Amino acid sequence: MIDARNFTYMFYGFAAAFVILVVYVVSLALREHKLRSEIDRVRRMVEQSEKKI
Amino acid sequence: MLFVLAAVCAVLLSVNLYKIFMILPDEANQGAIYRIVYVHVPAIFTGFTGFFIALGASAAYLITGKLKYDAFAAAVTEVALAFATIVLATGMIWGRIIWGIWWAWDARLTTMLACWLIYAGYLMLRRAIDEPTQRARLSAVVSIFGCVDILIVWKSIEWWRTQHPAPVLSVRDGGGMGPGMEAPIYWNWLAFMCLAAILVIVRTRQERMAREIDSLRRMAHAY
Numbered sequence: 001m002i003d004a005r006n007f008t009y010m011f012y013g014f015a016a017a018f019v020i021l022v023v024y025v026v027s028l029a030l031r032e033h034k035l036r037s038e039i040d041r042v043r044r045m046v047e048q049s050e051k052k053i
Numbered sequence: 054m055l056f057v058l059a060a061v062c063a064v065l066l067s068v069n070l071y072k073i074f075m076i077l078p079d080e081a082n083q084g085a086i087y088r089i090v091y092v093h094v095p096a097i098f099t100g101f102t103g104f105f106i107a108l109g110a111s112a113a114y115l116i117t118g119k120l121k122y123d124a125f126a127a128a129v130t131e132v133a134l135a136f137a138t139i140v141l142a143t144g145m146i147w148g149r150i151i152w153g154i155w156w157a158w159d160a161r162l163t164t165m166l167a168c169w170l171i172y173a174g175y176l177m178l179r180r181a182i183d184e185p186t187q188r189a190r191l192s193a194v195v196s197i198f199g200c201v202d203i204l205i206v207w208k209s210i211e212w213w214r215t216q217h218p219a220p221v222l223s224v225r226d227g228g229g230m231g232p233g234m235e236a237p238i239y240w241n242w243l244a245f246m247c248l249a250a251i252l253v254i255v256r257t258r259q260e261r262m263a264r265e266i267d268s269l270r271r272m273a274h275a276y
């Protein structure tokens with residue numbers, strides 16, 4: 001019983017590390033996507049302002 | 054560059070995980086759970102390396118006033134904090150089996166939690182201040198002060214009697230691990246450093262993009 005719990009918690013330990021890294025990588029990817037669309041939006045805004053002038 | 058680092062990281066992690074799970078035997082007293090050390094220790098080495106690099110970048114910003122150092126310090130600190138989170142999580146899971154409790158308020162665990170909170174506070178501070186030079190100056194000071202806690206975390210198991218295990222690595226005169234059990238810790242550290250380098254490169258690029266957005270916005274408002 002103790003050995004089985006021991007093995008299960010070892011799995012939890014490795015899984016926790018993996019999940020933390022995956023969550024961080026996904027958050028980075030989402031942030032990158034948001035920044036790229038924001039850059040495009042602001043560039044268009046600058047171009048429109050230049051055309052008006 | 055990113056692909057080379059990713060390939061090196063993938064190869065190192067695959068070889069290490071094979072060694073850890075398929076070759077190394079269970080530890081005599083702890084059984085299988087001791088294998089968490091192969092994530093826990095490399096993660097803290099990676100995290101602390103990152104915090105010290107951030108210290109250097111913060112000091113460079115304070116000396117030169119160049120915002121690129123501040124952006125790099127922010128990127129490195131965020132990635133290092135992710136590894137510090139792994140340290141706390143894996144340590145708690147190991148403690149649940151070996152000590153029978155998830156958490157103990159002993160010197161090592163408490164100072165490590167304080168370290169995590171200081172650097173989480175660093176990232177929150179950056180979000181709270183809009184003015185770039187003021188944000189850079191204040192966060193550089195927090196980063197430099199945060200490194201003092203790292204030294205306390207490192208020495209806490211020597212300065213106080215703690216529930217946390219005494220040093221086991223031979224580099225700290227521990228010698229508590231069997232032959233062949235210590236090397237995978239350093240190889241995993243190398244793999245984690247490659248992974249951290251990839252994340253820092255991506256995160257630094259994002260900081261550059263955020264600066265570009267700021268300057269484009271200023272340009273748009275100027276018209």
